[in-house]
Amino acid sequence: QVQLVQSGAEVKKPGASVKVSCEASGYSLSGHALHWVRQAPGQRLEWMGWINGGNGNTKYSQNFQDRVTFTRDTSANTAYLELSSLRSEDTAVYYCARDNNAFWGAILIDYMDVWGEGTTVTVSS
Amino acid sequence: DIQLTQSPSFLSASVGDRVTLTCRASQDISGHLAWYQQKPGKAPNLLIYGVSTLQSGVPSRFSGSGSGTEFTLTISSLQPEDFATYYCHQIQSYPRTFGQGTKVEV
Numbered sequence: 001q002v003q004l005v006q007s008g009a010e011v012k013k014p015g016a017s018v019k020v021s022c023e024a025s026g027y028s029l030s031g032h033a034l035h036w037v038r039q040a041p042g043q044r045l046e047w048m049g050w051i052n053g054g055n056g057n058t059k060y061s062q063n064f065q066d067r068v069t070f071t072r073d074t075s076a077n078t079a080y081l082e083l084s085s086l087r088s089e090d091t092a093v094y095y096c097a098r099d100n101n102a103f104w105g106a107i108l109i110d111y112m113d114v115w116g117e118g119t120t121v122t123v124s125s
Numbered sequence: 126d127i128q129l130t131q132s133p134s135f136l137s138a139s140v141g142d143r144v145t146l147t148c149r150a151s152q153d154i155s156g157h158l159a160w161y162q163q164k165p166g167k168a169p170n171l172l173i174y175g176v177s178t179l180q181s182g183v184p185s186r187f188s189g190s191g192s193g194t195e196f197t198l199t200i201s202s203l204q205p206e207d208f209a210t211y212y213c214h215q216i217q218s219y220p221r222t223f224g225q226g227t228k229v230e231v
Contacts, residue, residue: 035221037169044212044223044224044225044226045161045169045212045214045223046223047220047221047222047223059219061219061220061221062220063220095168095169097168097169102174102175102178104156104157104175104176104178105156107155107156109156109157109174109175109216110216111159111171111174111175111216112159112169112171112214113171113174113180115168115169115170115171116168117167117168118168
């Protein structure tokens with residue numbers, strides 16, 4: 001069964017960093033890209049970026065460009081998100097999601113087909 | 126950034142109703158649109174990708190259509206488990222963006 005299992009809830013103080021893990025099972029992390037998406041309380045989903053599971057290349061949303069780092073450990077089949085300089089507005093549920101793709105006519109499109117259960121990060125003094 | 130605007134934001138409906146949700150993009154996104162369902166406290170669940178392709182395991186009462194900048198998600202006969210929030214998502218360009226959601230409630 002393909003699934004993504006995330007690490008547990010975190011409570012951090014402003015200015016601190018947080019690292020969230022996402023372990024893939026039922027498939028090889030190196031065969032797919034992995035997205036990170038967050039959702040603040042009562043807000044829409046917000047895409048943070050993705051990491052290529054094979055070569056480790058990353059693409060970050062400019063909203064997080066200077067504060068976020070995605071890494072992966074293929075031997076552990078696990079990906080990581082690290083967010084630094086935390087502020088109260090970073091309080092959210094953080095999700096990892098597997099990228100998959102298909103042809104739409106002659107165009108290759110992608111989509112997020114498997115999601116982790118989410119990790120709640122609370123930033124509070 | 127491509128803005129996605131969903132309408133309505135809230136939809137009151139009953140079991141058995143046919144409901145249609147709309148997603149408008151601020152520019153042409155071709156076929157790069159997906160729909161997700163999210164229930165409270167849960168991760169989003171992929172329903173449709175490529176505008177109209179049903180994800181494996183998703184009931185056939187869900188369907189998607191549209192092109193360019195206007196897209197719809199239709200539920201042909203609403204079931205009790207369909208009361209949830211629905212998000213559209215564009216993968217045409219970076220940053221990937223989501224609509225604000227449509228909450229389908231009783």
